Amino acid sequence: MRNTTFLLPIVVLIAVGVLSSLFIVDEREKVLVLRFGQIKQEITEPGLGFKVPLLDEVVRYEDRILSVETDLIEVTPADERRLEVDAFVLYRIANIRQFRQALGAGGEREAAVQLQGILNSQIRTVLGSRGVTSNTILSPERSALMNLIRDQANSRASALGLSIVDVRLRQTNLPLQNFDATLQRMIAERDREATDERARGREAAQRVTAQADRTYEEILSEARRDARIIEGEADAERNRIFAEAYGQDAEFFEFYRSLTAYENSLKGANSTMVMSPDSEFFNYLQSDTGRASE
Structure with missing residues (x-):
């Protein structure tokens, strides 16, 4: 016990x-x-x-992916149109030994402070670089800019034992004091673009109209030429037929031509002709035999 x-x-x-x-x-x-x-x-x-x-x-x-949000910072792109931007970053601790040696007992809280400084610096560097305008930041090229910020920030964060997974720009706004001026400038630029576009449209319309007029004249000229050719061929054919008919029966041909002349001259209800009865025009009307009177 x-x-x-x-x-x-x-x-x-x-x-x-x-x-x-x-x-x-x-x-x-x-x-x-x-x-x-x-x-x-x-x-x-x-x-x-x-x-x-x-x-x-x-x-x-x-060991999971962590996130940090940056404060709202002001950047000036190449077109001098100032913007207020903030972002968030996804990261993880890649090397805990290096992380401890770089940040000591501060841990994740100190890492968030360090990452904010790195991100703010890289955002200003990338968005303020030559060729990057406010329109670029707001265009589909925004994704490439975020990837560039991520890569450059990651090269600095790796010294802290961190690995940056992704960087995303959240807000991209104009400062309130610049909003009205920027809005008016944007309206003026759009008006200028609209004026240029209308001028190009009028120029194109004039080219199309001129081409259409030229084509119309060419077609009309060709049609008139073809019509004259057809008329000439028709006249020739008519004359050939007349000549052939005259050769077959000259007396009948003369009679037919007289009847045609009577018809054309006496058209209308009040047609009046004043001619001598002895005129050759009435030879077939005065004949009982259907032959021209002597």
Whole structure:
């Protein structure tokens, strides 16, 4: 009984010592084991870890993707149209040993401060570089600019043991004091573009009209030429037919021509002719035989 009473505290102390030397590493985190502030162990895989009780300290860091939002900053693109921009960054702790050595005990809070400074600097550098205008920032090229900011910021953040996953520009606004002036300038630019576009449209319309007029004259000229050719061929054919008919029966041909002349001259209800009855025009009207009178 006395031995049991004596051994029980020892067993308890041993159990407490064993339990205090064990710790669990979650799959969502990475762990550093420190002894008097010096890194003794780095654990990046989930599982069970060991430490020396009372001497070692376990410091846990997130292995998941973290985010930081920047403050609203003012940038001046190449077209001198000032903009207010803010962004957010997604990052993760890539090297916890380097992260600890660079930022000390500040951890993620100090990392957020450092990242804000890096991002603000790179946003001003990229968006203020030559050839980048406010229209570029607001166009589909915005994605390429964000990727450039991410790459340049990542090269600086890597010295802190951080890896930047993505950078996104959120707001891109005009300062209130510049809004009206910028709006009026944009309206003037759009009016100028509309005027230029209308002038180009009128010029194109004149070219099309001139081409249409020229084509019309060419077609009309060709049609008139073809009509004269057809008329000439028709006259020639008519004359040939007349000549052929005259050759077959000259007397009948003369009679037919007289009837045609009578018809053409006496058209209308009130047609009147004043001619001598002895005129050759009435030879067939005066004849009983249907032949011209002598």
